[in-house]
Amino acid sequence: xxxxxxxxxxxxxxxxxxxxxxxxxxxxxxxxxxxxxxxxxxxxxxxxxxxxxxxxxxxxxxxxxxxxxxxxxxxxxxxxxxxxxxxxxxxxxxxxxxxxxxxxxxxxxxxxxxxxxxxxxxxxxxxxxxxxxxxxxxxxxxxxxxxxxxxxxxxxxxxxxxxxxxxxxxxxxxxxxxxxxxxxxxxxxxxxxxxxxxxxxxxxxxxxxxxxxxxxxxxxxxxxxxxxxxxxxxxxxxxxxxxxxxxxxxxxxxxxxxxxxxxxxxxxxxxxxxxxxxxxxxxxxxxxxxxxxxxxxxxxxxxxxxxxxxxxxxxxxxxxxxxxx
Amino acid sequence: xxxxxxxxxxxxxxxxxxxxxxxxxxxxxxxxxxxxxxxxxxxxxxxxxxxxxxxxxxxxxxxxxxxxxxxxxxxxxxxxxxxxxxxxxxxxxxxxxxxxxxxxxxxxxxxxxxxxxxxxxxxxxxxxxxxxxxxxxxxxxxxxxxxxxxxxxxxxxxxxxxxxxxxxxxxxxxxxxxxxxxxxxxxxxxxxxxxxxxxxxxxxxxxxxxxxxxxxxxxxxxxxxxxxxxxxxxxxxxxxxxxxxxxxxxxxxxxxxxxxxxxxxxxxxxxxxxxxxxxxxxxxxxxxxxxxxxxxxxxxxxxxxxxxxxxxxxxxxxxxxxxxxxxxxxxxxxxxxxxxxxxxxxxxxxxxxxxxxxxxx
Numbered sequence: 001x002x003x004x005x006x007x008x009x010x011x012x013x014x015x016x017x018x019x020x021x022x023x024x025x026x027x028x029x030x031x032x033x034x035x036x037x038x039x040x041x042x043x044x045x046x047x048x049x050x051x052x053x054x055x056x057x058x059x060x061x062x063x064x065x066x067x068x069x070x071x072x073x074x075x076x077x078x079x080x081x082x083x084x085x086x087x088x089x090x091x092x093x094x095x096x097x098x099x100x101x102x103x104x105x106x107x108x109x110x111x112x113x114x115x116x117x118x119x120x121x122x123x124x125x126x127x128x129x130x131x132x133x134x135x136x137x138x139x140x141x142x143x144x145x146x147x148x149x150x151x152x153x154x155x156x157x158x159x160x161x162x163x164x165x166x167x168x169x170x171x172x173x174x175x176x177x178x179x180x181x182x183x184x185x186x187x188x189x190x191x192x193x194x195x196x197x198x199x200x201x202x203x204x205x206x207x208x209x210x211x212x213x214x215x216x217x218x219x220x221x222x223x224x225x226x227x228x229x230x231x232x233x234x235x236x237x238x239x240x241x242x243x244x245x246x247x248x249x250x251x252x253x254x255x256x257x258x259x260x261x262x263x264x265x266x267x268x269x270x271x272x273x274x275x276x277x278x279x280x281x282x283x284x285x286x287x288x289x290x291x292x293x294x295x296x297x298x299x300x301x302x303x304x305x306x307x308x309x310x311x312x313x314x315x316x317x318x319x320x321x322x323x324x325x
Numbered sequence: 326x327x328x329x330x331x332x333x334x335x336x337x338x339x340x341x342x343x344x345x346x347x348x349x350x351x352x353x354x355x356x357x358x359x360x361x362x363x364x365x366x367x368x369x370x371x372x373x374x375x376x377x378x379x380x381x382x383x384x385x386x387x388x389x390x391x392x393x394x395x396x397x398x399x400x401x402x403x404x405x406x407x408x409x410x411x412x413x414x415x416x417x418x419x420x421x422x423x424x425x426x427x428x429x430x431x432x433x434x435x436x437x438x439x440x441x442x443x444x445x446x447x448x449x450x451x452x453x454x455x456x457x458x459x460x461x462x463x464x465x466x467x468x469x470x471x472x473x474x475x476x477x478x479x480x481x482x483x484x485x486x487x488x489x490x491x492x493x494x495x496x497x498x499x500x501x502x503x504x505x506x507x508x509x510x511x512x513x514x515x516x517x518x519x520x521x522x523x524x525x526x527x528x529x530x531x532x533x534x535x536x537x538x539x540x541x542x543x544x545x546x547x548x549x550x551x552x553x554x555x556x557x558x559x560x561x562x563x564x565x566x567x568x569x570x571x572x573x574x575x576x577x578x579x580x581x582x583x584x585x586x587x588x589x590x591x592x593x594x595x596x597x598x599x600x601x602x603x604x605x606x607x608x609x610x611x612x613x614x615x616x617x618x619x620x621x622x623x624x625x626x627x628x629x630x631x632x633x634x635x636x637x638x639x640x641x642x643x644x645x646x647x648x649x650x651x652x653x654x655x656x657x658x659x660x661x662x663x664x665x666x667x668x669x670x671x672x673x674x675x676x677x678x679x680x681x682x683x684x685x686x
Contacts, residue, residue: 222448223443223445223449224450224452226404227443227450227512229404230404230435230441231440231462231463231466232432232436232463233432233462233466233467237466246451246452320453321452321453321496321498321499322453322496
């Protein structure tokens with residue numbers, strides 16, 4: 001991959017992030033209501049002086065531009081996203097970091113399983129088009145693809161947690177349990193993780209499989225596949241070295257787009273299973289009008305989308321020599 | 326040609342297949358029938374084609390698009406679309422019939438015995454693999470050579486076809502059309518095959534590059550003693566490169582014979598139409614006559630001669646009886662009722678036909 005390609009991708013990602021930071025500022029300043037009202041919202045009969053003092057303390061008396069904007073940019077650049085209104089004034093960065101872990105665990109693992117399973121299933125059914133596994137896999141994929149997360153999650157919850165009682169119904173670990181060691185804790189988390197993870201993986205596997213199937217079918221009709229067969233290579237080799245690398249190209253794009261939407265999907269899954277991640281945090285922040293946290297979540301999400309696209313571009317560059325320049 | 330057939334076969338770097346009959350001809354195709362299954366029935370794309378290829382010989386397959394020339398060539402190594410079936414006939418390579426072979430057994434013959442230079446190397450080369458690696462691939466996986474040996478051989482082959490060493494690491498899209506076709510030729514030579522099929526190898530190229538590629542093929546044929554099957558609709562290409570020409574029409578052989586004989590004295594009305602009114606093949610191709618009408622629907626071909634509806638010399642018998650193949654003294658065979666397979670042939674034809682039977686059959 002050429003250095004120029006890398007530099008161009010990085011620069012475009014950086015510019016996008018800067019624009020997002022600016023938009024984030026504008027968006028929240030355009031919202032109805034004023035911050036001091038929310039800050040003082042729970043105290044009845046506030047005098048004018050207190051409001052003025054609060055405005056001054058939070059820097060709201062200064063003009064939006066340039067003072068507030070510059071202060072915002074400088075703080076954001078240093079990783080300071082302000083303080084949460086709700087969580088006893090904790091820094092937003094701390095709150096986000098605390099919730100990021102469980103979300104990454106759930107969706108990182110879920111994506112990984114869905115990618116591996118979906119691509120493998122799709123590649124196989126595309127290769128054996130019209131076979132038994134193709135018909136079964138395609139039908140199942142379509143059903144899974146069209147089922148929303150929360151429905152899938154609730155079905156799993158009803159069957160395996162409430163009904164059969166095999167798995168816990170909510171949370172990331174057993175509340176109040178004292179662990180005998182790290183292994184014990186991992187086992188407990190894994191136990192809680194099983195159903196939400198299954199929801200995420202099943203919800204994603206369908207679309208990856210459908211995409212990979214059609215991509216493989218299309219690739220197999222290419223002339224270079226005929227060339228590979230003419231070379232007398234075994235079908236397995238033709239598939240592995242010629243069809244799959246080319247068929248993966250469109251899959252990479254879809255996966256990257258999906259990675260960006262991890263938290264959008266997280267909201268429903270996490271709420272269904274009460275998983276303490278960014279999704280539940282977003283819902284909580286929205287209902288309690290915790291704007292600094294929301295602003296932080298927005299920033300994190302959009303940066304996530306940009307980074308996912310950057311990763312896609314770079315992966316594409318590795319897979320396809322034609323885009324490297 | 327500078328090598329005799331025996332020398333050419335002695336040149337082989339790899340032993341003949343175990344079942345090979347050393348005395349058998351290189352390639353003998355008899356009554357090949359390759360049909361494509363559609364919902365409405367079978368399309369008889371190739372319907373009873375016979376020909377042979379000797380060591381070091383170059384055979385040109387010519388005819389309109391859709392006449393079955395590519396299907397004929399791809400049938401030799403059974404690289405057919407999934408709805409294609411060989412429904413009759415035999416393809417004997419060194420006396421081994423390839424038609425009944427399993428897919429697995431067939432793979433053994435592909436590229437090591439018969440390789441193909443495809444039309445339009447841009448699509449025939451894998452866009453995400455370096456050209457040199459694509460050339461090395463069959464050397465590694467078919468000849469079982471080490472990675473380094475295969476890479477070295479790939480570099481030699483690129484040298485041989487005139488691609489500079491520094492382009493060794495290039496991807497297909499980084500090469501020009503002519504270079505890609507050269508690379509494709511190098512790839513076809515990778516396993517030192519007995520037969521190379523050129524499927525319209527120069528069609529997608531501009532005239533200058535076309536000439537260069539033809540020159541390269543000609544030179545490789547002379548130096549390596551390649552046996553060549555060249556598929557093209559460009560008769561001048563065949564005139565320049567081939568020893569014999571086989572004219573196909575609607576899945577059947579119309580005429581076949583030595584290039585200079587067929588082009589000098591075309592007998593089949595279709596061949597005459599193809600060549601236009603010009604006795605000299607080197608004349609301007611743009612003045613080729615247009616043949617009115619279209620080739621028949623091969624899903625339900627008409628009885629009798631398939632060219633009859635478009636033939637200017639059509640006779641009542643033509644639409645009723647399949648014309649038998651007639652072999653002439655000068656090595657040309659023709660399937661046309663203008664040349665009955667008996668002795669009472671009119672003196673109009675310059676050579677008198679011998680018996681209808683073929684010497685090989």
